[in-house]
Amino acid sequence: MNLELTREFIDNLRLQIENNQEGEVKDLLLELHAADIAEIMEVLSLEEAKYIYLLLDGEKASDVLIELPEDDRRRFLNALPPEYIARQFIEYMDSDDAADILGELDEDRKKSVLNEIGDVEIAGDIVDLLEYDEESAGGIMAKELVSVNENWSVATCLKEISRQAEDVDDIYYVYVVDDDNKLKGVLSLKKLILNSTSTLIKNIFNEDVKWVKTDTPQAEVAQIMEKYDLVAIPVVDEIGRLKGRITFDDVMDVIREEAERDYNMVSGITGEVEASDKVWQLTRARVPWLMVGLFGGIMGAQVIGAHEASLQKVPATAFFIPLIAAMAGNVGVQSSSIVVQTLASGVRDYTTPWQKLFKQLSVAFVTGAIFSVMILLYNLIFSDSLGLTYAVSISLFIVMTIASVFGSLIPLALHKLKIDPAVATGPFITTLNDVLGLTIYLLISQLFLDFI
Amino acid sequence: MNLELTREFIDNLRLQIENNQEGEVKDLLLELHAADIAEIMEVLSLEEAKYIYLLLDGEKASDVLIELPEDDRRRFLNALPPEYIARQFIEYMDSDDAADILGELDEDRKKSVLNEIGDVEIAGDIVDLLEYDEESAGGIMAKELVSVNENWSVATCLKEISRQAEDVDDIYYVYVVDDDNKLKGVLSLKKLILNSTSTLIKNIFNEDVKWVKTDTPQAEVAQIMEKYDLVAIPVVDEIGRLKGRITFDDVMDVIREEAERDYNMVSGITGEVEASDKVWQLTRARVPWLMVGLFGGIMGAQVIGAHEASLQKVPATAFFIPLIAAMAGNVGVQSSSIVVQTLASGVRDYTTPWQKLFKQLSVAFVTGAIFSVMILLYNLIFSDSLGLTYAVSISLFIVMTIASVFGSLIPLALHKLKIDPAVATGPFITTLNDVLGLTIYLLISQLFLDFI
Numbered sequence A, B: 001m002n003l004e005l006t007r008e009f010i011d012n013l014r015l016q017i018e019n020n021q022e023g024e025v026k027d028l029l030l031e032l033h034a035a036d037i038a039e040i041m042e043v044l045s046l047e048e049a050k051y052i053y054l055l056l057d058g059e060k061a062s063d064v065l066i067e068l069p070e071d072d073r074r075r076f077l078n079a080l081p082p083e084y085i086a087r088q089f090i091e092y093m094d095s096d097d098a099a100d101i102l103g104e105l106d107e108d109r110k111k112s113v114l115n116e117i118g119d120v121e122i123a124g125d126i127v128d129l130l131e132y133d134e135e136s137a138g139g140i141m142a143k144e145l146v147s148v149n150e151n152w153s154v155a156t157c158l159k160e161i162s163r164q165a166e167d168v169d170d171i172y173y174v175y176v177v178d179d180d181n182k183l184k185g186v187l188s189l190k191k192l193i194l195n196s197t198s199t200l201i202k203n204i205f206n207e208d209v210k211w212v213k214t215d216t217p218q219a220e221v222a223q224i225m226e227k228y229d230l231v232a233i234p235v236v237d238e239i240g241r242l243k244g245r246i247t248f249d250d251v252m253d254v255i256r257e258e259a260e261r262d263y264n265m266v267s268g269i270t271g272e273v274e275a276s277d278k279v280w281q282l283t284r285a286r287v288p289w290l291m292v293g294l295f296g297g298i299m300g301a302q303v304i305g306a307h308e309a310s311l312q313k314v315p316a317t318a319f320f321i322p323l324i325a326a327m328a329g330n331v332g333v334q335s336s337s338i339v340v341q342t343l344a345s346g347v348r349d350y351t352t353p354w355q356k357l358f359k360q361l362s363v364a365f366v367t368g369a370i371f372s373v374m375i376l377l378y379n380l381i382f383s384d385s386l387g388l389t390y391a392v393s394i395s396l397f398i399v400m401t402i403a404s405v406f407g408s409l410i411p412l413a414l415h416k417l418k419i420d421p422a423v424a425t426g427p428f429i430t431t432l433n434d435v436l437g438l439t440i441y442l443l444i445s446q447l448f449l450d451f452i
Helices: A007-018 A022-031 A034-043 A046-054 A058-067 A070-078 A082-092 A095-104 A107-116 A120-130 A154-164 A189-194 A218-227 A248-267 A279-306 A308-313 A315-345 A353-382 A386-416 A427-451 B007-018 B022-031 B034-043 B046-053 B058-067 B070-078 B082-092 B095-104 B107-116 B120-130 B154-164 B189-194 B218-227 B248-267 B279-306 B308-313 B315-345 B353-382 B386-416 B427-451
Strands: A147-149 A173-177 A183-188 A232-236 A242-247 B147-149 B173-177 B183-188 B232-236 B242-247
Touching (some): A082 A120, A154 A189, A189 B189, A248 B248, A279 B353, A315 B279, A353 B279, B034 B046, B058 B095, B082 B095, B082 B120, B095 B107, B095 B120, B173 B189, B183 B232, B218 B248, B353 B386, B386 B427
Antiparallel strands (some): A232 A242, B173 B183
């Protein structure tokens, strides 16, 4: 059954909560997936959400907790005693979710919760995971996986899988290891089912297994899993011992997350926001890059101010200020976005930096030429000043070329310096190119108008 | 083993090709994944790529074909006779890949290839799939899946799975159907392994299965699979009969594809391009939105031209043209991006249109007020004209408010009209707000400078 969360559904639920129809609400919740309950809780008032949450049993309650937005979850957990968090939530969770949630708590509470976990093995797994960088393979992997020894038979394997499978929701692949727990290969469940029980694992497993290291960046993990269409990938340490596995759902989150980050950057938004967020959240997300725009605008005002005399002489010079600024901005954003997206896609590029520069220059020349000629034709027909006509076209060509080259090279340089190249898209590159474009335009105009 | 595609690797391969060391190259290719071979072929010259490709056996050759960029694949297929395409590629492929590739051919060639397929069942599956909209669930699903009847026992099931599994690379889930092939539920391989062989399927399968219809849009399929962490989802027709399944790898492609489309839109790029594409491809991707910018720039020139007299009176008015235009553009892009991203995430919103407008207005007022006051302070210190000082601040407030509201409402309206809301991000909204902002600023300046 697919759920349709309509306004009627929500209104009906609200009425049941108001009338304290505990039985009905409980029945309804039993049928719903944790992700749906979390979504409903976000729409309800805090009181209503609490009412629902307290009706959930331990496992469902911890599933819902994982689905809640980070802010809500933190506020909620900070109101609960550590032993409750350990016993009611953490012990029900997969190690990666448990580590994520503990990582959101402050240091003291994290320690208290860890100390309250009854099962030392579970606590140990979480402590191990907390060591890794959040955005590395170690930071997104789970400890739960099914592994078998290469020397076993299919029968032993099936028995061992039944035992291990209790902790693992979905198996996907069985990893094959040697006596030192070093990863040797992979075995599909299909192969296990299709072979006779006396077959030895070492005769049927696939040695060609893709893996990542605990310190592989998450974006790279996503690229590898996407490229090879992997539903899960094993994670190994420096000497090849099997440490955990990453599944496709974690990677879908990474892809979405990285895409949103780049999208926000090019749109001039800081942090993650949605249209339904609070006014102060939406404002806070907008102000930083608008400050960059304001600063650029003030610089622009000073650049024009420095040319006040020529502006007074030929006021028509001002007509083309928005055109130059807009074209410089647009070309810069285009160039930087192409570079950022190419880097994000993980497609390798075998050309040298000089070849890259030459390519970008060629595109810039062609594009610049097209639009310079168009504006030249326009001005030849509509403008009175031949000097201004030439000045605008020549400036546009130079400005578009420089904007394009800057737009390509700055993200590439940032990438080399291990800084997120997406910083140099959107408002940053627009503002830089606006100011540069204006300066070039006004200088060239002055030259032309002085001499012609 | 993980492959590292270095320049040395490529250079070495080139040398082997040049020396016609067929055996060595063949051995190397045997070890490589199809995705890697496709990547290598893109770096090589056309002649070298052909040399490699002809050394591949049928199955690997068709795997590589799927991984090639669409342009290259089409050019390549157009050079081959239909019977070769049918026998060497199509018959080795999953139905969804086969349909995608046939869909890229022109009508006549498609028909010829279909007629050359020996196995009527395969041809029939492909013809069925070609009926669906490319961006719907039907368009991305594969016909290959494993399904069992609810009345069977685990033993019968395992036997039937062995039979069906030949066609299906990865099983993930076994779908349970009734005698009419209507979807009843799902069964995990894990459950199948962990139950005794005499158990009846109807006693162990899970009725709570998520599904989509053949006409569900692909973006919605991706949202559902992401939300519920599904590795595969069954696709049913209008009356609930099982028609196919969509796997996580198809959905990763959809997520990436949709994110790239939105990113390109906000960056002013048409179509899909990468930094390594040819100069004319990169230029073609840039020109359309730059045309919009040029058009906006010319409109801007005319707006300013209409106020030439006041500009001559107070040339300082021109100083703030870039500031107003930049702020209007940035605010507009921010607003539209937040809306587009919220729509893309599939998060449902239960507020009325009036509540939405009120929220956007509030954010616009707060943001507008912050920056108006900042530029007011700047001008009170640095500007000589009190009239201009007030005019700039008041204009900035009004312009930012209008830009913000437009930026939010236009994508929402497009979405209502079933047009991709992402069209109204980036250069479109920037240009619109530039021209509007300029008009408002110059009108208000004129008012103030006339009366003060």
